[in-house]
Amino acid sequence: DDIYLRVLFIEAEQPLAVVSLDLLAVDEKILDDLRRISRRTLGEAFAVVAATHTHSAPATLFSNPLLTYGSTTFREDYYRFFLERAERAFEAASSTYPASVSLHEARVRGVGRDRNDPARPVGNIARVLSFNTPAGRILLLNYGVHPTVLGPNNLYISSDLVGYAVRHLRRRGGVKGVIFTNSAAANVSTRYTRKAQSFEEAERLGSVLAEQVLEAISSEGESLLLERIQVEKLLVSVEYEDPRAKLKELLRNLPGLVARSRGRRARALAEALAAALFLAGVGRRSALPRAARVEVDWVRADSSLGILALPFELHTDVAGMLESRAMSSGLRHFMVFSYANGYHGYLAPEGELSYEKLAQLLSAGSRRRLLEELLLLIK
Structure with missing residues (x-):
């Protein structure tokens, strides 16, 4: 199925553009070029660029070694095509309509679970901003899950369950457009809910998610006024561990790590070996930078909604801690846009x-x- 770049443009005192890409992640070159296009087409809008994290999209747009395992995958011809399509999307988004906005929540069942321990709670809340315009209803859907129904053997390009959810919302729900942003998904996948790793199963799970969203937006929801949007950009210098040294430490400590896991030793061993394969791949093929700058965006809207956009695969426990902080500051609603504005791997407890x-x-x-x-x- 086709993959998409989608843009939601909100005209406010501080204009905001939310860009969703059906890609594994967003690297810095993509971010810089899309923000350049945004400035040319949308003026002073602050652009937050996030990926849906489908594992079935091309890697030929990436130059970040964390996304390519150090391989040279970048293709200039495909990147030019990508930017041409991006220009069209931003230009289309520049035509705006008056809109009333409401916020809805759905407790999602049967789609995502903790991929390490299915009994562990992970929130499973889909948060939806519904923009009702004369041209039709637009949804910003925020839900955390790994779109990996298709599995590593799939070689077809696909947006996985996210794309099927979007199409279901449009066809069955009469929704004009859907912008999907992935929330805290580091430890959330369909490992324990999928019945197969096929396109049919991706469609089934996408439809399960979409139906629960449709039920949530059938109610009135909480009205929001998005005339006042505030954006703070945080830049933090970080350092990476050497993956080869980390691999040696992992292998050295592996027996003790598994022994301490008690009732889940088989799963702990599988997780440790998977991490070892990842570290070996990154360390063998790539000279990772030892340091980087991380961009985190904090968006406050209508004094009741906070959106945190960050370039990590965020664990739900860490997201819960951040949400508690947001609630204590007086906000009523909190969203996380993971895989946004770059990529720096996992942020785990x-x-x-x-x-x-x-x-x-x-x-x-x-x-x-x-x-x-x-x-x-x-705050």
């Missing part, structure tokens, strides 16, 4: 034996400083 923690490349000090900065930002 401290002290947990999981694939996400073992494959996390941020140094311990950088992770601690970043979380401190995030808690200060969310």
